[in-house]
Amino acid sequence: VEASGIFFGNLTPMMMGSTPAQIYRLTKAGQNVGEAGATQFTRFIVYQFGLVAWGAILLLARMPFFAERYGDMTLLCVFSFGGHCCILLGIFAVALMPKTVTRVAHCIINWLERIGVSATKIEGWRTFVDGEIYSFSEKFKLSAGHFSSMLLTVVITMLQLAFFYLVPYFLMLAFGHHEVDFFSVMAASAFVQLLSSAVPLPGGTGGAEGGFALFLGHFFGSASTAGYLLWRLITFIAPTILAAPLLGLKSAHNESIHARWDRVMRKLGRTPQTPSAPTMPHPTNAVTVDPKKRAQKASGTAKPAHKAYVRQTGDGIRVSPSALNKKKHPKSQ
Numbered sequence: 001v002e003a004s005g006i007f008f009g010n011l012t013p014m015m016m017g018s019t020p021a022q023i024y025r026l027t028k029a030g031q032n033v034g035e036a037g038a039t040q041f042t043r044f045i046v047y048q049f050g051l052v053a054w055g056a057i058l059l060l061a062r063m064p065f066f067a068e069r070y071g072d073m074t075l076l077c078v079f080s081f082g083g084h085c086c087i088l089l090g091i092f093a094v095a096l097m098p099k100t101v102t103r104v105a106h107c108i109i110n111w112l113e114r115i116g117v118s119a120t121k122i123e124g125w126r127t128f129v130d131g132e133i134y135s136f137s138e139k140f141k142l143s144a145g146h147f148s149s150m151l152l153t154v155v156i157t158m159l160q161l162a163f164f165y166l167v168p169y170f171l172m173l174a175f176g177h178h179e180v181d182f183f184s185v186m187a188a189s190a191f192v193q194l195l196s197s198a199v200p201l202p203g204g205t206g207g208a209e210g211g212f213a214l215f216l217g218h219f220f221g222s223a224s225t226a227g228y229l230l231w232r233l234i235t236f237i238a239p240t241i242l243a244a245p246l247l248g249l250k251s252a253h254n255e256s257i258h259a260r261w262d263r264v265m266r267k268l269g270r271t272p273q274t275p276s277a278p279t280m281p282h283p284t285n286a287v288t289v290d291p292k293k294r295a296q297k298a299s300g301t302a303k304p305a306h307k308a309y310v311r312q313t314g315d316g317i318r319v320s321p322s323a324l325n326k327k328k329h330p331k332s333q
Contacts, residue, residue, distance in 0.1 A: 003249075005019070007243040010239065037132065038136045043153070046150070054161050054190055055190060055194060058186065062184060095137050164189075165190050166189070168216050169182045169189075171230055177220070177221070188219065196211055212231065216231075
């Protein structure tokens with residue numbers, strides 16, 4: 001799933017092909033469209049939250065330095081940061097306000113119907129909107145309810161972005177520039193990412209080159225060309241090439257990792273985390289049946305001495321209707 005997101009994201013403008021490709025791979029793995037969309041969009045929300053959080057931190061920390069050095073060019077980074085904030089707010093609107101989003105979607109569909117779109121497409125779009133938006137909202141709220149897992153995902157995403165932003169810093173160390181401030185380089189790398197994401201070309205082509213030359217060129221000095229080539233190779237070219245062979249991977253079975261872990265625990269003599277089958281509670285007022293009598297009744301070889309009609313009342317008292325209705329016969333003369 002991640003490989004398909006990297007591959008198609010790097011080859012489409014503003015990485016627009018990443019999320020649909022990942023949703024498609026999740027549906028091939030067995031999830032329906034609503035669950036796959038909720039899973040991937042929740043991950044996308046966490047990633048956007050990481051981008052916005054790091055962008056806010058680095059803009060506040062190093063914005064005066066870069067504004068003084070580069071002037072109005074830093075405004076492009078601010079506009080790109082605002083665009084990421086709008087995307088994050090839009091996704092939260094879909095997740096937290098499904099009724100409003102559905103109403104807006106129906107207004108757009110009704111307008112398309114009035115301008116002459118075929119009735120088959122209109123009906124399909126309405127069905128999709130009515131089902132998938134609410135499904136996405138429910139799955140998102142379900143995942144957000146697992147606070148510890150979501151917090152761990154946020155922490156991992158923040159670390160992932162931090163190491164991505166520090167790639168130029170380690171390249172500078174490789175070139176012998178040990179005097180650079182890692183936080184300034186990290187901020188410059190984040191500004192390059194914000195600038196390249198604003199360019200509607202695959203991989204941010206044009207914005208990445210210009211942003212690197214503008215914000216990171218003076219840190220590399222005479223090694224800026226070599227630094228750019230290595231940076232582009234590590235962050236864009238190599239991941240795209242390495243992700244291509246992984247697009248055709250398929251599972252040999254449908255058993256989940258959780259089920260395989262439980263099987264290993266059983267082999268080691270430990271109790272799995274989840275019971276294999278739910279046990280039904282035994283009623284407190286249930287009548288215990290002797291297995292031997294049940295077997296005799298089933299086989300028909302033995303008959304009871306008398307028919308026992310047993311009824312149990314709510315307070316636990318057993319009453320024999322035959323005993324209550326028994327009549328006293330006169331003695332035979």
